[in-house]
Amino acid sequence: MQSNSPTMIAPGATIGILGGGQLEKMTALAASHLGYRTCILCPEGDNPAALVSNNIIISHYDNKDNLSNFSNSSEVMTLCFENIDDAVVEALAKQGRIYPGAEIIRIAQHRLREKAYFREHGVQTADFYPVHSLAELETGVRSLPQGCGLLKSCRFGYDGKGQYKIDLGTDLAEIWAQAGFEEAVLEAWVPFKTEVSAIVARSTNGEMRAFPVAENTHREGILHTSRVPAQVPHAVAEQAQAITLQLAEALDVVGLLTVEFFALEDGTLLANEMAPRPHNSGHWTMDGCVTSQFEQLVRAICGLPLGAVEVTVPVTMENLLGEDVLHYATQLADPAVRLYIYGKQGLRPGRKTGHINRLHLSPRAE
Numbered sequence: 001m002q003s004n005s006p007t008m009i010a011p012g013a014t015i016g017i018l019g020g021g022q023l024e025k026m027t028a029l030a031a032s033h034l035g036y037r038t039c040i041l042c043p044e045g046d047n048p049a050a051l052v053s054n055n056i057i058i059s060h061y062d063n064k065d066n067l068s069n070f071s072n073s074s075e076v077m078t079l080c081f082e083n084i085d086d087a088v089v090e091a092l093a094k095q096g097r098i099y100p101g102a103e104i105i106r107i108a109q110h111r112l113r114e115k116a117y118f119r120e121h122g123v124q125t126a127d128f129y130p131v132h133s134l135a136e137l138e139t140g141v142r143s144l145p146q147g148c149g150l151l152k153s154c155r156f157g158y159d160g161k162g163q164y165k166i167d168l169g170t171d172l173a174e175i176w177a178q179a180g181f182e183e184a185v186l187e188a189w190v191p192f193k194t195e196v197s198a199i200v201a202r203s204t205n206g207e208m209r210a211f212p213v214a215e216n217t218h219r220e221g222i223l224h225t226s227r228v229p230a231q232v233p234h235a236v237a238e239q240a241q242a243i244t245l246q247l248a249e250a251l252d253v254v255g256l257l258t259v260e261f262f263a264l265e266d267g268t269l270l271a272n273e274m275a276p277r278p279h280n281s282g283h284w285t286m287d288g289c290v291t292s293q294f295e296q297l298v299r300a301i302c303g304l305p306l307g308a309v310e311v312t313v314p315v316t317m318e319n320l321l322g323e324d325v326l327h328y329a330t331q332l333a334d335p336a337v338r339l340y341i342y343g344k345q346g347l348r349p350g351r352k353t354g355h356i357n358r359l360h361l362s363p364r365a366e
């Protein structure tokens with residue numbers, strides 16, 4: 001019999017998941033599928049992950065007693081968001097195993113640190129300028145080609161939130177006052193041809209796998225669709241995977257690392273941002289890949305062999321926002337559609353409330 005790795009955590013153990021959103025829900029379901037139990041810690045009880053977890057600790061992330069309870073209940077812990085005080089992750093790391101670690105979170109939660117990290121590792125990005133004042137914004141804008149760019153908050157920006165488009169003639173004083181940013185980054189506008197993302201898994205024993213890259217479209221800064229296979233040259237897809245593998249190794253990631261890229265007309269890739277966790281652009285793997293990103297995360301943090309990443313059927317993932325999930329009957333009537341409803345309380349416009357995977361099934365040969 002093959003000897004188990006010393007770090008292998010066997011099915012039956014409890015995986016602690018910090019947070020209670022849809023990524024945590026789908027991770028808990030994948031864990032359960034492999035025979036693990038889950039314990040979540042999250043500030044509110046009424047959330048997607050609470051619907052499917054074995055044990056729920058309702059608590060703010062800074063409550064030391066509850067964090068200790070959480071780590072004591074879990075053989076291994078994970079989290080699927082970066083906007084958390086890294087001291088919380090550091091404290092949990094002293095009590096047990098947690099992936100991703102505090103250092104990766106610190107880099108990925110801060111746009112300037114993230115871009116600096118990309119550049120230090122030879123990964124190209126859009127031109128950018130750190131901005132802490134109106135004067136710095138004005139200086140940065142003067143350096144932008146055609147004066148076009150995006151002002152982004154260094155922290156707490158997601159789904160296009162905390163971003164302001166800058167064009168020739170934009171009133172910079174007004175934008176700066178309106179934004180109220182303490183620390184921001186001004187990015188040159190990128191005339192990209194396509195956007196792609198690559199997700200790689202790296203396990204506790206260093207095994208690595210890269211999922212096929214997805215081709216993404218956004219609407220108002222929010223991911224709209226992810227399509228696989230991506231309609232990009234093979235070399236571009238391969239390079240996106242290679243860069244993500246390189247970064248995962250450099251960051252000593254255990255779990256998943258996602259990198260989002262802009263692909264230019266000439267095939268150049270510019271890294272936009274990264275996330276050390278399952279990613280919305282990887283939801284296609286739930287129906288179009290041998291192993292889903294969520295199962296791969298569980299395998300990686302438990303030291304199990306990583307799963308195969310071959311595409312089983314071409315698929316387009318489409319996000320459902322707000323009340324889009326109310327059209328479930330129509331979506332379910334379509335034989336090519338797989339529907340996921342997260343079970344969030346409140347269907348606010350723009351909020352991710354579900355997604356569909358549209359399978360591009362080939363017509364059956366007669």
Ligand code: AMP
Nearest residue numbers: 126150158159160187188189190218221
């Ligand atoms: P982000 O929050 O940085 O992921 O941005 C959300 C989306 O806005 C991206 O996926 C792009 O579609 C668009 N975007 C962000 N930054 C730029 C940029 N510098 N140039 C052009 N489009 C951008």
